[in-house]
Amino acid sequence: MRSSMIVGLVASITAMLAVIIITMVVVMSPNTGGLKSYEDFVINGVKTDSIREFLRNLTVSPHQAGSARDLDIAKWIKDQWIEHGLSNVKLIPYEVFLSHPDADNPNMFHILDNEGNVTHSSNPHQPPVEDTPPVGQESILSFNAFSANGTVQVSRVVYANYGSLDDFDLLEEMGVDVGGAIVVIRYGKLFRGDKVRFAEERGAVGVILYTDPKDAAPLGPEATYPNTVYAPPGSTQLGSLALQGDLLTPGYPATESAHRIPEEQTDSPGIPVQPVGYEDAQQILSILEGDRAPDEWQGGLDMDYKLGGDLAGHEVRLEVHNVNSREQVYNVVGALIGQEEPDRYVLIGNHYDAWTYGGIDPSSATATLLELARLFGEMYRDGWRPRRTLVFCSWAAEEPGVIGSTEFAEQFSAILKDRAVVYLNVDMVMEGNYSFMASAVPTLYDVIVDTSKLVPNPDRDEVEAGRGTLYDTWVHRFPKNDSLVEGPTSQPLFHSLGTGSDFRAYVFNLGIPCLDLCFASAPDDPGLPLYHSAYETNDLALLMDRDLLYHQATARMWGLLALEFSTRPVLPFSLKQFSDFAKEEFKIFKNKFGAKLLLLGVSTANLDAAIKSLGKNIDDFLERLDAADWNNDLVLRTYNDAMMLMERAFLSPFGLPDRPLLNHVLLAPSTLNGYVWDVFPGLRDLLRTTNVSATDVKEHMAAVTHHFNMSASALSFRFW
Known part of the structure; x- marks a missing residue:
């Protein structure tokens, strides 16, 4: 009896230990437990x-x-x-x-007096600011990739703020001609290549880009790197003027067998461009005359920013000698x-x-x-x-x-x-x-959004304030302002x-x-x-x-x-968000361009119907997806592929009007600022043109309508 009790006790303990061990394995092992x-x-x-x-x-x-x-x-x-x-x-x-820049012939600008003597030359390097500079800092030369090479010397220099389309339009309204001038533009707000393109389209012969201390050193030149994250006077932003893949093989991969176009046919600026620090920029801005720039154009240098124009007693020479290969x-x-x-x-x-x-x-x-x-x-x-x-x-x-x-x-x-x-x-x-x-x-x-609710907040102050996840701070500090709802929503901004x-x-x-x-x-x-x-x-x-x-x-x-x-068996796509986005953005588009569309005699009725059709098909698709057999891999593949195809359906084989290398008719980088997208980009590009043809707008409107209808059909599992 005693022996059997001991055996039973041992068996019970063994079973209990087994359960504990199995539980620990399930809980602790990364490859079990789902x-x-x-x-x-x-x-x-x-x-x-x-x-x-x-x-x-x-x-x-x-x-x-x-x-x-x-x-x-x-x-x-x-x-x-x-x-x-x-x-x-x-x-x-x-x-x-x-x-690349030429180490033997670095890029720079020079200021000359009325006798042709150089009174200032920009620094092609960025001065060391640490007792022991990091390895190779002395080899870093300032340049903008794909700038045109050449030397221009002029007695006309214009300041153009951030160089946006609106900035150049304002210069024109104020009677300042940038034709034949070197234009000084501060970095920020939009893609540097667009700044240069706008200047070149208005006849500028060169561009000098610089980082203004108002944007990069708000505490003054003393409170800068390495003591803070702000830019010292010689800090210069390098960067490319073209962001579209290999310039010699547009639309095709730069493999051994590729056909390459001549360098002179590449989509790159035709004028020299050079970036400098604000220490050098101050030298050239200080010799500008003309009217005082608007208050919102004033930067962080201790001076009045003027619009410029013809220089009195000075000339500026800009030299760019990049090596392309x-x-x-x-x-x-x-x-x-x-x-x-x-x-x-x-x-x-x-x-x-x-x-x-x-x-x-x-x-x-x-x-x-x-x-x-x-x-x-x-x-x-x-x-x-x-x-x-x-x-x-x-x-x-x-x-x-x-x-x-x-x-x-x-x-x-x-x-x-x-x-x-x-x-x-x-x-x-x-x-x-x-x-x-x-x-x-x-x-x-x-x-x-759902994933951001799982990630612990790295900001300790925000955690102490009760916002423990990435989502909490995101929605608190960047709430979405919905045009359809008064005040901020409970969704974060994207x-x-x-x-x-x-x-x-x-x-x-x-x-x-x-x-x-x-x-x-x-x-x-x-x-x-x-x-x-x-x-x-x-x-x-x-x-x-x-x-x-x-x-x-x-x-x-x-x-x-x-x-x-x-x-995830079912791809976690937000089809409803896509539908709502398209509807809201088309409303914004019509509010902006409706009068011009009416003047041109272009109707939006068919595109309106196609956008609504996509929304309805999304609702129907989601209902069928909820009822589908998720244990059947073929069924899963069918529904997942349909969701993938919904976005692929917006790709036009002909590209956008005047931008054939961009295929998405709903989304594309903006021609006003390549760092953000335009929604309905081809239509916006056409309607921004002064003498746009009604036929061109109708043709592209029909194309966009067709692609919305294709997207809707992708979710219906049928041709008709």
């Missing part, structure tokens, strides 16, 4: 020490696209991804057109193969090249992407398998023209249009630390996508839903004052995010989104 366990693993598994080491390695020295150091980084990323367990890791080469660059790609749908691709990417050290742009995000590859590789080794293939992409040559990502999109366009589910981009972790912000197409709004990063070709040419994540600065604060300068170092990254908590939060957010799209 999606929730993987979410926890992503949130808890991101290591700031790991990101710190990746960031340090990436920012050791400057690495412009095409340089030897740039190639070393590509090879290092490849080795890291192989070590982390990614498969099919490859360097994919492209021979592309790049632009074909060079080899390499994308790095690797994958974690999906189990149920290996032929459906979730792309997650960032570029690795930088104008200088890339402390923030892009290395903050490159280091974060490397950490995600490490983390997902660990999950994969532990038994986790994505439903769809997760493709890691480290793009080459983004800075000189979103080149590597565009060439890849062009080379594999048929496959990507058919099989790519989403592209998740992070160009850089932060412009500031005021709030999380997302730019995205409307189909991604809901999944981004920014639009433009031409400024690697999502460009995927959304505007391939119709693939895209997003870009970033921590933003406050609305009235300068965003990343040291952007693209010689002082954008590893030290700057740590000055902005000492403990790398914002980097960690970005990795968590980015990783959870990758997890959602690679594992």
